[in-house]
Amino acid sequence: MTDRFTRVAVLVAAVAVLGLGPAGFRNHGHRMGQETIRASVSTDPSEVAAGGAMTFTLRVENGSPDTVTFEFMTSQRYEFLVTSATQDTVWRWGEGRGSMQVLGQERLAPGQVLTYREALDARLVPGRYTVTGVLAARNRPLQATAEFTVVEGR
Numbered sequence: 064m065t066d067r068f069t070r071v072a073v074l075v076a077a078v079a080v081l082g083l084g085p086a087g088f089r090n091h092g093h094r095m096g097q098e099t100i101r102a103s104v105s106t107d108p109s110e111v112a113a114g115g116a117m118t119f120t121l122r123v124e125n126g127s128p129d130t131v132t133f134e135f136m137t138s139q140r141y142e143f144l145v146t147s148a149t150q151d152t153v154w155r156w157g158e159g160r161g162s163m164q165v166l167g168q169e170r171l172a173p174g175q176v177l178t179y180r181e182a183l184d185a186r187l188v189p190g191r192y193t194v195t196g197v198l199a200a201r202n203r204p205l206q207a208t209a210e211f212t213v214v215e216g217r
Contacts, residue, residue, distance in 0.1 A: 101126055103121075110214060119209075121178070122178050123177040129173060131171050135169070136164075136201055140198070140200075141196065142157050143156040145183070145193070194209050
């Protein structure tokens with residue numbers, strides 16, 4: 064399989080499992096029994112000049128009394144997607160990046176947090192955007208969103 068096919072397959076699986084559609088992005092956690100695992104995403108800053116630097120952070124917190132295990136189908140653990148006000152995907156962190164076809168796990172103890180951080184490396188036109196952070200675990204898929212604004216350069 065090619066890297067591009069693998070990335071597309073993972074994204075298609077995430078879309079199917081998470082029910083991601085053009086208007087389907089929203090914050091949520093995963094709850095099973097007493098388990099409460101929450102995902103959140105943030106931007107730094109929340110407003111940036113066109114061409115400026117921005118960082119996205121996906122946090123996954125285990126609010127349950129038990130250790131939880133996330134299972135992954137590839138080496139890719141997360142994805143960041145940026146959509147415009149018209150719901151068009153304008154940037155995807157994983158695009159053009161290879162991931163290995165290997166099964167993997169991440170264990171998260173009670174109260175522990177997984178943090179994934181990436182810089183936006185795309186030139187966006189001024190406007191309102193939504194970033195969606197996705198934990199690509201096949202057994203406990205999570206997503207969260209945040210909004211940010213790109214303004215004219217100063």
